[in-house]
Amino acid sequence: MSNNPYRVLGVSPTDDDETIKKAYRDLARKYHPDRYRDSDLADLAGEKMSEINAAYEEIMRQRGDAGAWQGEENAREPRREERPRDDAWRDRRQPREERQSRRHNGARREFDDTTASYNAQNYSPEARSKFTLIRNCINSGNISEAERLLDEVDTADRGAEWVFLTGCVQLRKGFYVDAEHSFEEAYRMEPTNNEYWTFKERMHDKAKGFGGGYETRESGCSACDVCSSLICADCCCECMGGDLIPCC
Amino acid sequence: MFGYIKVRKSELRVREYEYYRACYCGLCRSMGKCTGQCSRAALSYDFVFLCHVRLLLTGENPAFKHRRCPAHPIHRRAMMERCDTLDYAARAAAVLNYEKCRDDVADKRGFARLRARLRTWFFAPAYRRARRALPDLAAAVRQKLSALSAYENAKGNGVDEPAALFGAVLADIFGYGLPEEKARVARDIGQKTGRFIYIADALDDLKDDQKSGDFNPVLGLFGGPLDEEQKKGMEDALLLILSDLETAFDLLGEGADPATAAVLKNILYLGMPATVRRVLYGEGCRKEEHREQ
Numbered sequence: 001m002s003n004n005p006y007r008v009l010g011v012s013p014t015d016d017d018e019t020i021k022k023a024y025r026d027l028a029r030k031y032h033p034d035r036y037r038d039s040d041l042a043d044l045a046g047e048k049m050s051e052i053n054a055a056y057e058e059i060m061r062q063r064g065d066a067g068a069w070q071g072e073e074n075a076r077e078p079r080r081e082e083r084p085r086d087d088a089w090r091d092r093r094q095p096r097e098e099r100q101s102r103r104h105n106g107a108r109r110e111f112d113d114t115t116a117s118y119n120a121q122n123y124s125p126e127a128r129s130k131f132t133l134i135r136n137c138i139n140s141g142n143i144s145e146a147e148r149l150l151d152e153v154d155t156a157d158r159g160a161e162w163v164f165l166t167g168c169v170q171l172r173k174g175f176y177v178d179a180e181h182s183f184e185e186a187y188r189m190e191p192t193n194n195e196y197w198t199f200k201e202r203m204h205d206k207a208k209g210f211g212g213g214y215e216t217r218e219s220g221c222s223a224c225d226v227c228s229s230l231i232c233a234d235c236c237c238e239c240m241g242g243d244l245i246p247c248c
Numbered sequence: 249m250f251g252y253i254k255v256r257k258s259e260l261r262v263r264e265y266e267y268y269r270a271c272y273c274g275l276c277r278s279m280g281k282c283t284g285q286c287s288r289a290a291l292s293y294d295f296v297f298l299c300h301v302r303l304l305l306t307g308e309n310p311a312f313k314h315r316r317c318p319a320h321p322i323h324r325r326a327m328m329e330r331c332d333t334l335d336y337a338a339r340a341a342a343v344l345n346y347e348k349c350r351d352d353v354a355d356k357r358g359f360a361r362l363r364a365r366l367r368t369w370f371f372a373p374a375y376r377r378a379r380r381a382l383p384d385l386a387a388a389v390r391q392k393l394s395a396l397s398a399y400e401n402a403k404g405n406g407v408d409e410p411a412a413l414f415g416a417v418l419a420d421i422f423g424y425g426l427p428e429e430k431a432r433v434a435r436d437i438g439q440k441t442g443r444f445i446y447i448a449d450a451l452d453d454l455k456d457d458q459k460s461g462d463f464n465p466v467l468g469l470f471g472g473p474l475d476e477e478q479k480k481g482m483e484d485a486l487l488l489i490l491s492d493l494e495t496a497f498d499l500l501g502e503g504a505d506p507a508t509a510a511v512l513k514n515i516l517y518l519g520m521p522a523t524v525r526r527v528l529y530g531e532g533c534r535k536e537e538h539r540e541q
Contacts, residue, residue, distance in 0.1 A: 036495055040432065040436055175409070180484060207491070210491040
């Protein structure tokens with residue numbers, strides 16, 4: 001861990017607890033394992049995460065002592081439940097992030113149940129058992145095995161379910177164009193299946209979520225804007241015979 | 249295949265823009281010094297991006313100096329002084345550019361092929377100098393690009409697979425010579441950037457390739473020009489690549505100058521999405537960009 005815990009969190013020792021907590025929460029969100037689920041860099045993010053946790057704990061420990069001395073009440077106890085490891089911390093997020101995080105959590109197991117919703121009559125029994133196997137593989141993150149099994153499926157059985165599972169494998173590999181195309185194709189082949197459509201929608205949701213990371217410094221209104229707008233509105237009202245601000 | 253990774257100038261702070269431009273000019277100068285004056289014609293924004301990523305990883309902080317240059321003989325411009333990062337990027341640019349020209353000679357027909365051949369002659373000395381300095385990189389790039397052209401010649405039916413092959417080329421270029429962990433981050437960024445560039449390039453060339461009958465992976469997958477729904481799908485796919493790129497960016501560290509990270513953020517969150525809109529919907533020529541703001 002690098003020397004100064006305050007530097008790790010990007011805060012200054014004079015900041016209050018609220019600021020530090022916020023900085024910690026932002027960083028923990030940034031390096032959360034869910035975000036790096038399919039990344040090769042997951043271990044590096046994990047290191048970073050433990051560094052941040054250690055720094056926060058260190059600061060809270062220091063402040064805990066100082067807090068006792070200053071008579072602050074929030075010194076020692078809240079430390080544990082402050083840590084955004086459990087689901088509780090997610091509830092405080094913005095709706096969009098919430099949706100994403102739920103998606104992430106769900107996506108750790110790609111499918112909720114492995115015997116799926118497809119129209120079973122279309123496939124031979126071997127194919128059906130294979131599809132279940134493939135779903136298990138994808139759920140457990142064993143993508144190369146899933147790929148091998150998909151190749152083994154008989155050409156006659158390569159229906160909507162096969163296309164869909166191929167799409168799931170492509171999605172996990174980061175092959176988004178092909179994945180999108182596969183989901184679309186699967187949906188076209190079996191439009192009654194909700195699962196196929198949901199996956200496409202999920203991709204769309206996640207893509208929509210990108211791009212919030214840059215402040216373009218263009219929105220917002222200053223105190224000056226508020227005053228001048230009020231004065232303007234008052235003038236207009238007075239023109240019309242009414243009054244918005246009676247004192248002027 | 250170049251010019252898809254740009255900043256949005258209007259959203260940069262003045263000092264960030266100056267940093268970006270100094271890097272651009274410094275790279276140009278390095279190209280002149282390392283690989284010969286001719287190679288300066290191959291300068292592109294993509295390699296300025298490479299410089300920024302590597303500057304952040306190596307923590308180098310080159311000084312600026314005001315200089316004149318052949319393109320701007322009257323006013324002096326701030327330029328980054330030569331450093332390992334800039335010199336490396338200059339050589340990598342010479343390698344990739346030459347390989348691209350060779351590729352064009354093999355793929356194109358008629359007048360375009362002649363033009364590509366002239367370009368290879370023009371850039372060959374630069375390539376030789378770069379190869380002398382980085383023989384293993386030159387070999388790796390050639391080998392990976394030949395895997396890509398083998399795929400293209402076989403007219404494979406996928407977009408992401410060739411994109412990943414091109415990503416592997418950029419992964420080598422981004423990660424070359426860095427220490428273990430940093431190399432992994434850089435390779436990841438290279439991989440994703442390569443995919444992005446490849447797909448954006450395929451979308452950009454869609455109309456031309458359809459007319460000329462050249463291989464285009466997007467055309468192979470969809471069989472014709474994209475309708476609105478398909479365009480939305482492609483937009484999602486590209487944005488998802490960017491959100492993968494974002495996770496790798498978060499591991500880059502701080503670098504010596506805060507402007508480096510700020511420029512990269514601008515590229516990721518504004519420049520690259522603008523490229524997506526441009527190649528898909530033809531939006532975002534300069535005027536429109538300003539109107540939008």
